Amino acid sequence: MEKNQSRMQLVAMKQSFFDQGLLDEQFIQLEELQDDVNPNFVEEIVILYYGDSLRLISSIEQALKERNLLDFNKLDTLMHQFTGSSSSIGAKKVKAECNLFREYCRAGNIEGCMKSFQQCKKEYASLRKKLEAYFQLARQVGSSEAACRSK
Amino acid sequence: MDDSGDRFPIGMRVLAVDDDPTCLLVLETLLRRCQYHVTTTSQARTALTMLRENKDKFDLVISDVHMPDMDGFKLLELVGLEMDLPVIMLSAYGDTKLVMKGISHGACDYLLKPVRLEELKNIWQHVIRKKKSDPKEKNKTSKLDKTTSESGSGLRSAGAENSDENGKLTKKRKDQDEDEDEDKENGNDNEDPSAQKKPRVVWSVELHRKFVAAVNQLGIEKAVPKKILDMMNVENITRENVASHLQKYRLYLKRISCVANQQASMVAALGSADQSYLRMGGSGHFHNNAFRSFSPNGIISNLNTPTGLNGHGFSPSGLLQLGQSQSFNNSSNDQLKFQPTITPVNQNILQGMPMSIGFDHLQNNSSKGVFPVQNLNTDVKPTFPIPNRFPDQIPKVTTSSSHPPSLGISNNGLMLETHTEGKHGGIGIGYGSSSSSVSSRHSDFSFSMLDQGRHSDNWSSVVPLSGIQTNSFPSSDCFRQTAIPPSDNMASLPLQAGYPGGSLADVHSQGSVFTNSPEYINGNLPFQGWEDRNQDATYHSNITYGSINSLAPVNGAVVPRGQTTSNSTLHRNLDTKFCDPRQMKHAGFADLTECSSSRQPRVNIVSQQKFSNNLGSLEYLASSMMEQEQDKMKLLGGDFICDSYSGGVSL
Numbered sequence: 001m002e003k004n005q006s007r008m009q010l011v012a013m014k015q016s017f018f019d020q021g022l023l024d025e026q027f028i029q030l031e032e033l034q035d036d037v038n039p040n041f042v043e044e045i046v047i048l049y050y051g052d053s054l055r056l057i058s059s060i061e062q063a064l065k066e067r068n069l070l071d072f073n074k075l076d077t078l079m080h081q082f083t084g085s086s087s088s089i090g091a092k093k094v095k096a097e098c099n100l101f102r103e104y105c106r107a108g109n110i111e112g113c114m115k116s117f118q119q120c121k122k123e124y125a126s127l128r129k130k131l132e133a134y135f136q137l138a139r140q141v142g143s144s145e146a147a148c149r150s151k
Numbered sequence: 152m153d154d155s156g157d158r159f160p161i162g163m164r165v166l167a168v169d170d171d172p173t174c175l176l177v178l179e180t181l182l183r184r185c186q187y188h189v190t191t192t193s194q195a196r197t198a199l200t201m202l203r204e205n206k207d208k209f210d211l212v213i214s215d216v217h218m219p220d221m222d223g224f225k226l227l228e229l230v231g232l233e234m235d236l237p238v239i240m241l242s243a244y245g246d247t248k249l250v251m252k253g254i255s256h257g258a259c260d261y262l263l264k265p266v267r268l269e270e271l272k273n274i275w276q277h278v279i280r281k282k283k284s285d286p287k288e289k290n291k292t293s294k295l296d297k298t299t300s301e302s303g304s305g306l307r308s309a310g311a312e313n314s315d316e317n318g319k320l321t322k323k324r325k326d327q328d329e330d331e332d333e334d335k336e337n338g339n340d341n342e343d344p345s346a347q348k349k350p351r352v353v354w355s356v357e358l359h360r361k362f363v364a365a366v367n368q369l370g371i372e373k374a375v376p377k378k379i380l381d382m383m384n385v386e387n388i389t390r391e392n393v394a395s396h397l398q399k400y401r402l403y404l405k406r407i408s409c410v411a412n413q414q415a416s417m418v419a420a421l422g423s424a425d426q427s428y429l430r431m432g433g434s435g436h437f438h439n440n441a442f443r444s445f446s447p448n449g450i451i452s453n454l455n456t457p458t459g460l461n462g463h464g465f466s467p468s469g470l471l472q473l474g475q476s477q478s479f480n481n482s483s484n485d486q487l488k489f490q491p492t493i494t495p496v497n498q499n500i501l502q503g504m505p506m507s508i509g510f511d512h513l514q515n516n517s518s519k520g521v522f523p524v525q526n527l528n529t530d531v532k533p534t535f536p537i538p539n540r541f542p543d544q545i546p547k548v549t550t551s552s553s554h555p556p557s558l559g560i561s562n563n564g565l566m567l568e569t570h571t572e573g574k575h576g577g578i579g580i581g582y583g584s585s586s587s588s589v590s591s592r593h594s595d596f597s598f599s600m601l602d603q604g605r606h607s608d609n610w611s612s613v614v615p616l617s618g619i620q621t622n623s624f625p626s627s628d629c630f631r632q633t634a635i636p637p638s639d640n641m642a643s644l645p646l647q648a649g650y651p652g653g654s655l656a657d658v659h660s661q662g663s664v665f666t667n668s669p670e671y672i673n674g675n676l677p678f679q680g681w682e683d684r685n686q687d688a689t690y691h692s693n694i695t696y697g698s699i700n701s702l703a704p705v706n707g708a709v710v711p712r713g714q715t716t717s718n719s720t721l722h723r724n725l726d727t728k729f730c731d732p733r734q735m736k737h738a739g740f741a742d743l744t745e746c747s748s749s750r751q752p753r754v755n756i757v758s759q760q761k762f763s764n765n766l767g768s769l770e771y772l773a774s775s776m777m778e779q780e781q782d783k784m785k786l787l788g789g790d791f792i793c794d795s796y797s798g799g800v801s802l
Contacts, residue, residue, distance in 0.1 A: 026265040033180050033268075041180065049173045080217045084243035085173035087265040102244070 006141045013134050022127055026090030043135050049089050053124055056082040060117060068110065075113065076105050082120075093123045160275030161186045164208065168198040168226065169215040169241065174264060178213065178241070181271050195221035199229060206234045206364070210278045213262075216242040216249065224256045231257040233360050237277040241266065354396055361385060362396060371404070 017023040027042075034041040060078050063071060083098040097120040104112030165187045169175040175191050182189045190209070192198050195218050202209060212230050216223035227238045237259040242249060245263040253261045259277040262270055354362070365382035366374040376394035383393070 026267075029265075029268060030177065033177075033184060038180065045173060045176060048176055052171060052173050077217050077219075080243055081171050084169075084215070084264045085171045087243055088171075088174045088177045090265065 003141065003144045006137060006144065010134070010137050010141055013130075013137065017130065017134070021092050022130065023090045024092040026087065028090070030089065043138075045089055046131055046135070049085055049091075050128060052085045053082060053128075056085075057121060057124070064114060064117060070110055070113065072105050072108060076102060079105065086124075091124075091127055094120060094127055097123050160278070162188050163275050163278060164188045164210045165190070165274075166198055166201065166209045166212045167191045167214075168195055168212065168218070168223075169193060170218045170220075171215065174215070174241075178266060181266060181268050182213075184268060185271050187275075194218075195223070195226045199226065202230060202234050202236070203364070206236070209236060211237050211239065211274060213239045213241055213274070216240055216244075216253070224252060227253065227256045227258055232356065233364070235281075235357070237281045239274060239277065358383075358385060358388070359396075362393065362400070366397070366400065371401075 014023075017027075030042045030045055038044075056078055060075060060082070063075050063078065079098055079101050083095055083102070086094040086098060097116055101113060101116040101120055104116055165182055167175060167178050167182065167189060168191075169178060170193045172193065175193060179189050179191050190201065192201065195214070198212070198214070199221075202212070214223050214226055214230075218226070223240060223242075227240060230236055230238050238257065239260045239262060240253040240258045241262050241264060243264045245261070250261045259281070260274065361383040362379060365379040368382060369375070369378055374397060376390045376397055379397065380388065380390050380393045
C-alpha cells in the first residue's frame, strides 16, 4: 500500500515538474536512457549537474563581482556552459533564465545581467531541491520494490 | 573499425569532446544507445592528441563550440585539415551566426543542446558522405580524406607553377643537399617530367600534412619514402615524389633549427640595431624604404621600423622580426651578421615573393594571401604592421595581436608582420612586405587546399601554411648569413604563390588574412607584436601557439612532434645554410617548433619563412603544420626570420 502510494506520489511529483515547466522532454529522454545497465542514470546525471552548476555559478558570481568592468565574453562563455548542462538534463526554467542572462550579456547590460543571474540561481536552487526530494522518494520506492521482489 | 564496417553505422567510432561533464555524459550515453563506439574527453587538446595518434581510430568527431582550452571552431578546422574527419559541432546556442561560423570552418553539422537521440541516430550519414565524395578513397573505413584528394586536385591546378618551381628547386636542392637524406635514390627523379607519368605532384597542405604525419610516425630518422608513401595512402604520388619531398623537408627542418637559433640571436641583436637591419631590405622590391631602414643586424629589429616595413616592403629583413623579437633582444649581434647577407636577399626575395610579400598586401588589405600566418588575428589587413608598428624594438613576432608583424625580417619577406594591431596575434607574416603584389597573389591563390570556407578568421591552421609558403622564404635567407640567394628565394616565391600559400590568401580572405586569432597564431604568427606588444604578443603568441599547435594539424601536425629533434639539427644548419629557401622551409618549420619552445611565442614566423622556394611549399606546409603544433611557436619569429620564412610567414 505504502509502496503504491509512494509510487503514485513519485509519478505525481514528476508530472508536476512538467506542468510547472521545471523540466522538459529532455528529462524524459534521460529516463529512457536509463535501463538495467544504467539503473541510476538519471540520478547520476543530475548529481553531475549539481556539481557542474555549483562550479559555474560561483565562477559567474566571481566574474560579476567586477561590477562595472564586466568581462562579457567570459560571462557569456561561462553561462554558455551552464545553459548547455541545464538543457542537457531538461532544466527548462533554469535554461530560460540563462538565455535571458545571455541576452543581457550581449547587450552589455550590467544590471540586467545581475538580475537575471539572481533569477538563474533561484530557479536552480528551487529545481535542485525538488529533484533531490524526487530522487529520495524514488530511492525509497525503488528499495521497497526491491525488497518486495526479493521476497 | 574495420570489423564493424559491415554493420555500419553500428560500431562507428565517435570522439566526443565537451568540457561540460554533464553534457558529455549525456552525449556519451546517447551515442552508446545508438550503438556507436564512443570515446570521450573534456579537453580539446587531448582530443587532438588522440586524433593525431591515429587518424584511423575515429570516424567522426563531435565537439562543443565553447571550450576553455581551445575554441571549438579551431579544433574543427584542425581536425578537418589534419585528419579530414567529419566534425559535428555542438552548442547550447544556435544563432545563425554561430552556425554559419561552424559551417565555414568546415563542420558537417551543427547540433543544438540538448541533443536528442534521433539526431544522433543519423550522424553516420556524414561519415558516408565524406567517404563517398572522395573518389580516391578505396577503403571506406579508412580515413576520410576525400577532401584531401579534392583539395589536392584543386591545388594542383592552382599550383602548377609551384610544381615547376618545386621541381627546379628540387633539382637544385639535390645538389646542395647535404642532408643525410637516405632516400636520395630518386628523390629528384620525378622532377623530370619525362620520367614521370603523372603530372607533377603538388604538395598541398593536405598532402603535406599526411606526409608529415607519416614522417612523424616513422620518426624523422627512419622515415623512408616507401614507408611514408604507404602510410600516406594517397594515390597519384610515387615514391619518388615522396623522396624528393622528404629531402626538402629535411632541409627545411634543418633550416628551421638554424634559423631559430639565428633569429634568437638576431632578435637580440636587432634590438640594438634597428636601422641597420632594414638595410637588408635593399631589395628593390620591397619597398626599399622599408628595408633600408633595417639594418642588417637588426633585421629583426628593423622590423620595428615602420617605414621600412610598411607593409609593402617588408624588408626582407623583416624575416627576422618574426620571432626574433624575443630572442633578439637578448642575443647580441651575432645575428646581425646575418643581416648583411640578407640584404641582397631581400631584394630578391621580395620580388620573388609573391607570397610573402603578402605583407604588403597584408597591409593593404587584410589580404589574405600573404599571411600564411593565418592567425594573424589582428586585422591582418595591416599586413604587416611593421610599418606602423614597428617600434624600434625588435620585431618580435609576437603574434599577439597588436603588434605589427615583425616583418622586417629578412628580405624574404617573411615579414610577417603580425600586425596584429588589434586583432589577433595575427601572424603578420609580413612577408617582406615587399610586394603587395605578392600578397595579392596569395589571395588569389585561394587556397584551395585549405578549404577556404574554413578560414573565416581563424584559419589558423590552414593559413599559416599557405602564407608561408608563398613567401618564399626570404626570411630564411636572411638569417643565414649566407644571404640566401635571393633569386632562389624569389623564385620560390612565386611558386609559393601558387602554392598553397596562395591559398592561404584566400583562406584568409575571410577575415584579414592574418587575423590570427591568438589561438591560432601559435603556429603561424610569430610575429605579432613586435616589441611593443611583446607582452601582449607573448601572450598571444602563446595563445596562438596553442592554437597554432592545434592548427598544426593541418600539416599533419607531424611537424611538431618530430620537430624538436629536428629542430636542433636545423639550427645547426641554419647557420650554414641559411637561406636556402627550400631548406628553410623545412628548417623553418623545424625551427618553428623549436623556436616556439625556446623562444617566445612570437616567433612563429620562423617557420614560415622557410617556405620560399620549393621548400617553400614544404615549409609552408611545414609551417602551417608547425604552427599548429607549436604552442610555442611564437618564438620562431626570432629564429624564424631566417628560416625560410619565405612567406614571411611567421610561424
